[in-house]
Amino acid sequence: MILKRPGQELENLTPATMSRLLFDDIPYLPAAQEEHDYFAATLRENGTKVLYLDDLVVEALQQTPIKEKFAQQMLREAGIQEEKVLAVLTGYLINMETQEMVALLMKGIRKIEVAEHLGAQFQAEEIDHPFLMEPLPNLYFTRDPAAAIGSGVALNSMTFATRKRESLFMEYVLKYHPRFQAQGVSLWHQRERGERIEGGDQLVLNEHVMAIGISQRTAQETVEKLAQQLFAGSSYDTVIGVKIPHNHAMMHLDTVFTMINYDQFTVHPLILNDGQIDLWIMHPGPEGQVLSEHRTDLLQVLKEVLHQSELDLIPTGDGDPLVAAREQWNDGTNTLALAPGEVVTYDRNYVSNELLRKHGVKVHEIRSSELSRGRGGPRCMSMPIVREDS
Numbered sequence: 001m002i003l004k005r006p007g008q009e010l011e012n013l014t015p016a017t018m019s020r021l022l023f024d025d026i027p028y029l030p031a032a033q034e035e036h037d038y039f040a041a042t043l044r045e046n047g048t049k050v051l052y053l054d055d056l057v058v059e060a061l062q063q064t065p066i067k068e069k070f071a072q073q074m075l076r077e078a079g080i081q082e083e084k085v086l087a088v089l090t091g092y093l094i095n096m097e098t099q100e101m102v103a104l105l106m107k108g109i110r111k112i113e114v115a116e117h118l119g120a121q122f123q124a125e126e127i128d129h130p131f132l133m134e135p136l137p138n139l140y141f142t143r144d145p146a147a148a149i150g151s152g153v154a155l156n157s158m159t160f161a162t163r164k165r166e167s168l169f170m171e172y173v174l175k176y177h178p179r180f181q182a183q184g185v186s187l188w189h190q191r192e193r194g195e196r197i198e199g200g201d202q203l204v205l206n207e208h209v210m211a212i213g214i215s216q217r218t219a220q221e222t223v224e225k226l227a228q229q230l231f232a233g234s235s236y237d238t239v240i241g242v243k244i245p246h247n248h249a250m251m252h253l254d255t256v257f258t259m260i261n262y263d264q265f266t267v268h269p270l271i272l273n274d275g276q277i278d279l280w281i282m283h284p285g286p287e288g289q290v291l292s293e294h295r296t297d298l299l300q301v302l303k304e305v306l307h308q309s310e311l312d313l314i315p316t317g318d319g320d321p322l323v324a325a326r327e328q329w330n331d332g333t334n335t336l337a338l339a340p341g342e343v344v345t346y347d348r349n350y351v352s353n354e355l356l357r358k359h360g361v362k363v364h365e366i367r368s369s370e371l372s373r374g375r376g377g378p379r380c381m382s383m384p385i386v387r388e389d390s
């Protein structure tokens with residue numbers, strides 16, 4: 001499982017920038033780190049190997065030409081185009097220890113910090129536009145920039161500017177880290193294709209079936225293209241595209257729906273909408289095309305594609321609309337399944353957690369005062385790279 005411990009990038013959030021950077025508040029970093037360490041310890045205690053994104057990136061950038069290429073691409077993608085500025089900043093970056101450079105690329109570069117190197121005066125601008133390269137505070141949601149599906153990976157194209165560079169870290173890890181490089185991982189989606197899709201919408205239900213959200217972050221056409229790639233090159237033969245409301249509280253499918261067991265799911269009552277939502281079942285056609293059928297009843301569709309006669313859909317907040325809204329906002333629906341029937345959740349969602357237990361689910365609660373301010377839960381904060389059959 002790949003995680004990212006919250007770091008200095010969170011210290012670069014301000015009231016003026018936070019909504020653009022997709023935060024609703026500024027977490028208190030030392031407490032967020034403690035909470036995150038507790039999350040990592042919970043995973044390890046339960047048999048999951050934890051790798052950290054920054055370590056993987058540092059290990060991938062061992063050779064100087066790759067380090068330089070990476071620094072340059074990061075700068076370009078952050079919008080720095082002027083060749084002279086690029087050259088000076090690339091020099092500034094690659095002279096650092098790789099670890100320090102990676103931390104800085106995540107934290108963002110303030111104008112004031114490099115003014116001297118560039119021979120520029122930024123003081124006046126610094127207040128409203130402090131960054132030459134903006135911070136990446138959403139990095140601790142490792143679920144989103146890439147998704148391992150079967151024997152391959154989708155390197156996602158993120159919707160908002162503040163998250164676009166995140167998948168570049170994963171691209172370098174896949175291409176240059178010895179652990180992945182050697183394996184010749186198939187790419188189901190390439191980030192530079194630019195068609196929007198994010199990992200919070202990509203739910204692997206088993207070795208044949210995926211559910212993909214059509215959401216604020218994932219376009220319907222991208223879902224079809226991904227389905228086509230998967231049908232052509234993997235064991236997947238069924239993709240269900242599920243349309244969800246486009247808003248910040250429910251930016252991804254996994255904020256309203258997660259899999260817990262072969263026949264158990266968390267679900268926010270709103271997305272069932274009494275069997276009246278837009279969803280599509282996709283299967284491979286005889287000539288490599290994607291055949292798509294429009295449906296409206298998620299429960300019925302899930303039963304069909306998973307070959308289950310009954311399913312246990314566990315409603316966030318135990319069906320009380322007020323509790324459901326409150327607990328969904330703090331990621332009460334966003335469970336991380338460690339094994340069938342065993343999940344990690346935020347402790348603050350006590351109504352939903354109690355209900356999960358009543359349904360026989362084993363629940364590991366983690367602390368969540370600060371981590372939840374970024375609008376993501378345990379599933380969002382983890383990127384599985386190996387899944388075992390159990």
Ligand SMILES: NC(=[NH2+])NCCC[C@H](N)C(=O)O
Nearest residue numbers: 022141200252374375376380
């Ligand atoms: N898989 C998820 N639901 N991730 C949550 C991401 C939250 C993040 N602040 C964003 O808006 O992008």
